[in-house]
Amino acid sequence: MITGVSRGLGRALAERALEDPHTWVLGIGRSGFEHERLRLRACDLSRPEGLPGADELRPLLEGAEEVVLIHNAAVVEPIGPIGELDSAAVIDAVNVNFTSPMLLTNELVKALGRYPEKTLYISSGAANRVIDGWSAYSATKRGCEEFFAHLAQRALVEIVNPGVMDTGMQVAVRAATFEGQERFHALHERGELPDPATIAAKII
Numbered sequence: 001m002i003t004g005v006s007r008g009l010g011r012a013l014a015e016r017a018l019e020d021p022h023t024w025v026l027g028i029g030r031s032g033f034e035h036e037r038l039r040l041r042a043c044d045l046s047r048p049e050g051l052p053g054a055d056e057l058r059p060l061l062e063g064a065e066e067v068v069l070i071h072n073a074a075v076v077e078p079i080g081p082i083g084e085l086d087s088a089a090v091i092d093a094v095n096v097n098f099t100s101p102m103l104l105t106n107e108l109v110k111a112l113g114r115y116p117e118k119t120l121y122i123s124s125g126a127a128n129r130v131i132d133g134w135s136a137y138s139a140t141k142r143g144c145e146e147f148f149a150h151l152a153q154r155a156l157v158e159i160v161n162p163g164v165m166d167t168g169m170q171v172a173v174r175a176a177t178f179e180g181q182e183r184f185h186a187l188h189e190r191g192e193l194p195d196p197a198t199i200a201a202k203i204i
């Protein structure tokens with residue numbers, strides 16, 4: 001089960017996982033891609049009331065010998081100084097990055113009646129570092145790290161910082177205005193942003 005399989009790292013993780021002919025992917029997000037072993041449960045993660053609950057997840061996971069839960073979907077916006085953030089964008093970021101991963105994990109454990117065999121939380125260096133203007137992203141990433149540290153008391157959990165990658169998230173970073181932004185432009189201009197497929201291969 002992978003959140004955000006439409007593009008970026010999530011798509012690369014799904015494609016890599018599907019190279020194993022015994023693996024099925026249940027994508028959770030607004031869109032997916034064509035593959036005979038990919039099933040999409042369409043939902044907008046910024047609207048947690050529309051997330052699948054345990055009763056819906058149970059039949060979707062029936063027969064799975066091993067369940068691997070990968071929380072990947074996230075948004076970096078809104079980027080800006082506190083005092084100038086758009087409240088609706090902050091609420092969306094909290095819902096996508098923080099509320100939805102907690103709720104999905106809780107409903108999945110309920111559905112399975114056990115912990116998933118593995119849980120992977122895709123975090124960020126920003127969870128533990130102040131980057132000017134990234135307060136909402138940093139806070140939600142840090143919050144999730146804490147939630148998954150709790151799950152790790154009982155289950156196998158990996159918190160992974162994938163590092164910078166050449167995805168839509170970096171496009172959003174370059175489009176914003178904040179102190180220290182030159183570093184992200186420079187990485188892009190020098191062609192130093194790794195392809196998400198390379199990172200996905202390492203993670204899988």
Ligand SMILES: NC(=O)c1ccc[n+]([C@@H]2O[C@H](COP(=O)([O-])OP(=O)(O)OC[C@H]3O[C@@H](n4cnc5c(N)ncnc54)[C@H](OP(=O)(O)O)[C@@H]3O)[C@@H](O)[C@H]2O)c1
Pocket residue numbers: 003004005006007008009010011028029030031043044045046047071072073074075096122123124125161162163164165166167168169170196
């Ligand atoms: N890129 C980097 O440099 C970098 C660095 C460190 C950590 N990370 C982490 O890596 C992970 C993947 O990021 P990425 O770079 O692959 O980002 P991305 O290219 O922007 O992709 C984000 C994914 O999340 C989904 N998503 C966003 N908002 C959603 C919503 N409201 N409902 C459903 N799905 C939604 C997107 O789906 P839609 O197509 O529907 O929007 C997309 O599949 C994130 O957890 C991010 O924090 C990235």
